[in-house]
Amino acid sequence: MIKPTILRWGNLTPIRKVRRIIIHHPAAVRYSYLQIHNQHRNQGWSGAGYNYYLQKNHEFYELRGLNVGAHAANHNSDSLGVCVEGNYDREQMDETLFLKFVQEVKKLMNQHGLTANDVYRHSDVGQTSCPGRNFPWARFKQLIAQREEVKSIVHEPKQKEVMYVKAEDFQWSSGKEQFEAVINRHGNKNELDAYKAGKLTVSDALGVLSKGILAEPSQTVASTHKDAWEDLTKRGIFNGKNPNHPITRAQQATVIKRIEEGN
Ligand SMILES: [Zn+2]
Known part of the structure; x- marks a missing residue:
């Protein structure tokens, strides 16, 4: 993989x-x-x-x-x-x-x-x-x-090397301040303690980032949708918040009702 x-x-x-x-x-x-x-x-x-x-x-x-x-x-x-x-x-x-x-x-x-x-x-x-x-x-x-697959590779090393996230790793990745903002808001105590001690693994760091992305989807409206979003917000059909959140059926019902009411 x-x-x-x-x-x-x-x-x-x-x-x-x-x-x-x-x-x-x-x-x-x-x-x-x-x-x-x-x-x-x-x-x-x-x-x-x-x-x-x-x-x-x-x-x-x-x-x-x-x-x-x-x-x-x-x-x-x-x-x-x-x-x-x-x-x-x-x-x-x-x-x-x-x-x-x-x-x-x-x-x-x-x-x-x-x-x-x-x-x-x-x-x-x-x-x-x-x-x-x-x-x-x-x-x-x-x-x-050789045409045949190489088969003798079955055992992975017993002890997997663990990689820790260090401040300098962020120089050219997601940005140290940005990562720290996310881990402060969405990391649990173990993750925060591990990060402070320099013992946060790369896979746990990825987990923290995805928690952050799920909890705080982007507030930026893609340019294709910008006009429609602003117009429908002005007319009160949407409330102008969380443009990238998914919509439930109950919420859709409300949207349809507002349209039917002639907004
Ligand atoms: Zn070379």
Whole structure:
């Protein structure tokens, strides 16, 4: 499963046709997708340059997804940059992580009608050792060329790595002040205490955000509906509040009655 993220992006351009996959490592033993995103935004880019990222916690994240990435000079417009956490110039890849990576790359190949011949190392197209001298390339190519699914990936690591939300993570995501306003109004005591102690997990942070969105839907009226909304509010058919709330049948009855009464 591909995990969506809560990142904030600059301008992105969709890829017209995916013709290749280029494999990377970030050359860092531990590097979260948030760190990559922050680093690349600080370089002035639209955000994390890779299209997808497999972390050592076995989560496979969609970063640029099907938008043009920034991962291999002169080769970005028609390729997906797929990166696996680690520094494979120095370390060996864990077998379960390797097989998970094989599985995810095969899924992307299937989605875009690509074969193993369309999968390259960054070092095949640029001056770099990426994805690292120890990356098991021959075996990787052999496994992605296999028609059968890679089956031996059944066990996830016993201890899932827990990621905590830290203030600096918000620099290029939903905004620290905004998040704190939401957690102060809608977080429960455990969530607030955890956040203050720097121990709020990313998944709990997402939960707090969705509670906030449910409790406080946007008050902005989309431009298509603006004239109608203002007119019907003036005529007293709607009360002008909560333009994006759903309407119940009982409320619809009231609206119809007000129209029938000639408002
Ligand atoms: Zn690379």
